Amino acid sequence: MMTLADKLKSLREAKKLSVADLAEQSGVSKPYIWQIEDGRRKNPTGEVLRKLASALGTTVPELMGAPAGITEDTLADMPKALREFVKRRGKACGVRTEDVEMLKHIHYRGKRPKASEDYELIFLFLKRILG
Numbered sequence: 001m002m003t004l005a006d007k008l009k010s011l012r013e014a015k016k017l018s019v020a021d022l023a024e025q026s027g028v029s030k031p032y033i034w035q036i037e038d039g040r041r042k043n044p045t046g047e048v049l050r051k052l053a054s055a056l057g058t059t060v061p062e063l064m065g066a067p068a069g070i071t072e073d074t075l076a077d078m079p080k081a082l083r084e085f086v087k088r089r090g091k092a093c094g095v096r097t098e099d100v101e102m103l104k105h106i107h108y109r110g111k112r113p114k115a116s117e118d119y120e121l122i123f124l125f126l127k128r129i130l131g
Helices: 004-014 019-026 030-037 046-056 072-076 080-093 097-103 116-130
Strands: none
Touching: 004 030, 004 046, 019 030, 019 046, 030 046, 072 080, 072 097, 080 097, 080 116, 097 116
């Protein structure tokens, strides 16, 4: 799982924001953001997290690295075995919506995984290797 420092920097860079931009948009000082990103501030206040998450267009749990909730709409449009994996083990494994979208398209030589355990193995393998 990504640390708060890694997640904050990753989200900020994905939005193509400088630390100064994020400070201006969030109302959190540049030095404070730098301290979070370099790991010197590991437990910012809830208010600081809320401001940063809002400026980055995300939620505090997502900013803290918690898996985003998988909606029923997302679950409805996927293979049955994948749906079972996500419902049964998704939260424990840290599956996010973007992971589900990727797993929906997994196939090998025209075949898809048949069991929820197969999707879990694929997910954990990719998370370990690429995560």
